[in-house]
Amino acid sequence: MARPYPIVITPQEARRGVYLDFEGHLEGPPVLAGRLIGESDFAWTVFDETFFGAARDGTERAATGNLGDYLEDLVSLCEKQDRRLICFTEHELDVIRTVGGALFQRACSLYRNTNLLAKQWFTTCQPETYTRLKREAAKREFRRTGVGLKDYLDVAWVSCPFPAQYRNHEPATALGIVRSQLEERACQWSRLAKKRKFLWTRTLRYNRADCEGLRCLTTFLSSKVAAEEIDA
Numbered sequence: 001m002a003r004p005y006p007i008v009i010t011p012q013e014a015r016r017g018v019y020l021d022f023e024g025h026l027e028g029p030p031v032l033a034g035r036l037i038g039e040s041d042f043a044w045t046v047f048d049e050t051f052f053g054a055a056r057d058g059t060e061r062a063a064t065g066n067l068g069d070y071l072e073d074l075v076s077l078c079e080k081q082d083r084r085l086i087c088f089t090e091h092e093l094d095v096i097r098t099v100g101g102a103l104f105q106r107a108c109s110l111y112r113n114t115n116l117l118a119k120q121w122f123t124t125c126q127p128e129t130y131t132r133l134k135r136e137a138a139k140r141e142f143r144r145t146g147v148g149l150k151d152y153l154d155v156a157w158v159s160c161p162f163p164a165q166y167r168n169h170e171p172a173t174a175l176g177i178v179r180s181q182l183e184e185r186a187c188q189w190s191r192l193a194k195k196r197k198f199l200w201t202r203t204l205r206y207n208r209a210d211c212e213g214l215r216c217l218t219t220f221l222s223s224k225v226a227a228e229e230i231d232a
Contacts, residue, residue, distance in 0.1 A: 004108035007116045009086065014215070014222040017086040017112070018078055021210045022095060023171045023203060024048075029067060030095060031175055032204075035074065036211040037083075044204055045070055050182050051175075051200075057189040058197065060204045068099045075103060078110045086112045088149050088214055114218045118152050121221050125228065129155060153213045160216035166206040174199040 009017075018037050022030035031048040032055075044062035046055040047070065055062040075096075078085050085107060087093070093111050097104045122130035133147045133155070153162045178192070178200050185191035192200075 003116075005111045005113070007113070007120055008225065009084070009112045009114065009117055009218055009222045011219070011222045011226050013084045013112065014086070014218045016082075017084045017215070017218065018074065019086050019211045019215050019218075020074065020092050021087065021207055021214065022092055023175065023207050025175060025179075026172050029098075032062065032207070033070065034204075034207040034211045036208075036215055039215075042208055042211065044207065050179055050187055053187050053189045054178070054182070054192070054200050058204075059201045062204065067095075068103075071096055071099055071107075072103060075107050075110065079106065083110075084112045085110045086114060086214065086218055088115050088210075089113060112218075114214060114221065115149075117221050117225065118217065119147070121225060122147075122152075125224070149210065149213060149217065152217055158217065158220055160213055160220065162213050163209050166202065166209050169202055169206045171203045171206055174203045178203075 016038075018035060021034050023032050023034075024030040029047065031051060032044055032046045034042065034044050036042045044055070044060070046052060046062050046064050047067040049064075052064045055064050074085065077083070085092075090113055093104075093107065093113075096107045119130075122133070130147070133151045137147050137151055150162045150167065152158060153160045178196050181192055181196050182188075189197070
């Protein structure tokens, strides 16, 4: 299937974009989403009922809802306000595809994939840096998808440092650990061990850092492409 959206992200699209990032287990639908509009309009929504108590009573409060309804509202918001739905890969679009054909078709014209733009710009304008990032990523056994968001954010002149305290956090692993104890303890936040509460809170904060880093990188790249008139 041909890519249904352009690679280019304009500076205006980057500035006004709706940034979306899912967290979940290695298989199955997402457990939660983080959504960022502008520099500070951020919200989490939890879709998995096992985690509803944690969303309601945890250190960081999150909304709860149905995944299909959430995506419908998100796409409608983008349509009504002429915003683009910006993610780092096609994973979020694949999730939308599973919800329904009509919603997927509507989302395609709105969707933007920063990873494609990053690869295009770095290989064209900073090939030595990209080669180094690719080489360093290949050394890490846990990274099987090549150069990732945090690799780009690590480049000093991008000026979008990812918070060091979340760098080694593995959200899928953390969610699995938290789920196991929630299921044992009637899904009650108050009965979770302190370390499990910490993992849940850290997963939420990691997700927000991902959204903020994605916006920063996208803004950087869109301005570079516009200034240099790169055919991306």
